[in-house]
Amino acid sequence: MSFRGDHLEEGKSAKGQSPRRNDVSTFWSSPEVVVLTQKVFAEIVGTYFLMFIGCGSFVVDKKYGSVTFPGMCVAWGLVIMVMVYSVGHISGAHLNPSVTITFAIFRQFPYSQVPSYIAGQLLGSLLASATVYMLFDVEQKYFFGTVPNGSNVRSLVLEIIISFLLMFVISGVATDNRSTGELAGIAIGMTILMNVLIAGQVSGASMNPARSLGPAIIMHEYKGIWIYIVGPTVGTILGGFAYNLIRFTDKPLQEIAKPSMILRTFTGSSRR
Structure with missing residues (x-):
């Protein structure tokens, strides 16, 4: 930073601003920060409406009986x-x-x-959960979070399986150039619908820590909350790993099975 003349106070710019203030202003106006802010805001908005529609459909069904369980599955898939x-x-x-x-x-x-992404997703979930809670005057018996129905182990295994499937599909339609990207939304939405249909009555079919944490924090219901943090995370990592293994379809089996190849697959491959 340059200074004009010796009459300026030490540490001041020609416009009377300190270098620190200019540095902060430059940081927040940099293209990288602006783009990241836009992305995080998109995650907040997306997670908000995911939670508002999905959890809202549950509350409406429980209070008014007009949605039905298949209807809730469709709501989650469509949103x-x-x-x-x-x-x-x-x-x-x-x-x-x-x-x-x-x-x-x-x-x-x-x-x-x-x-930044995780903070945005949690914020979106909290805002949506608070909106549903206040808008529909939700009683504790209509808790719209996820709690295990039966043993914790069964719900944990189920969350791992359905999260595996979700991430396997996401990896196939969103990270592989050989797939038809225009169909990504339909494929992912249908996967969510199927997962909720089979697991919704047992584990709640979370597949998403933000989906479970938002309602839990707003309504102070933390029963089995660890399941919905551990299960989806383990399942998605395994699903991503499985798809990255089969991504190398043009290589011989002996090469795919090499420890070095598996290690490169696990740590990430270039998008093809």
């Missing part, structure tokens, strides 16, 4: 499909901390942006 097409080209439409973490592990997303 994720709509959000993928709405903000997918901006932020990637992760809307899920476990998905963000998995993308980072396999070098398909920068580690530096992981905390």
Whole structure:
């Protein structure tokens, strides 16, 4: 930073601003920060409406009986499909901390942006949960979070399986250039619908720590909450790893099975 004349006070610029203030202003106006802010805001909005529609359909059904369980499954599937097409080209439409973490592990997303994405997803979930809670005057018996129905182990295994399937599909339609990208929203939405249909009555079919943490914090219900942090994260990592193994379809089996190849697959491969 240059200074004009000796009459300026030490540490002041020609416009009377300190270098620190200019540095801060430059930081917040830099293209990288602006783009990241746009992405995080897209994650907040996407997660908000994912939670508002999904959890709202549950509350409406429990209070008024007009949605039915298949209707709730469709609501979850449709809203994720709509959000993928709405903000997918901006932020990637992760809307899920476990998905963000998995993308980072396999070098398909920068580690530096992981905390910002997760913070945005949790904020969106909290805002949507608070909106549903206040708008519908939700009683504790209508808790719209996720709690295990039966043993914790059964719900944990189920969350791992359905999260594996979700990430396997996401990896196939969103990270592989050989797939038809225009169908990504439909494929992911249908996967969510199927998973909720089979697991919704047992584990709640979370597949997403933000989906479970928002309602839990707003309504102070933390029964089995660890299941919905561990299960989806383990499942998505395994699903991402499985797809990255079969991504190398043009290589002989002996080469794929080499420890060095498996290690490169686990740490991430270049997008083909």
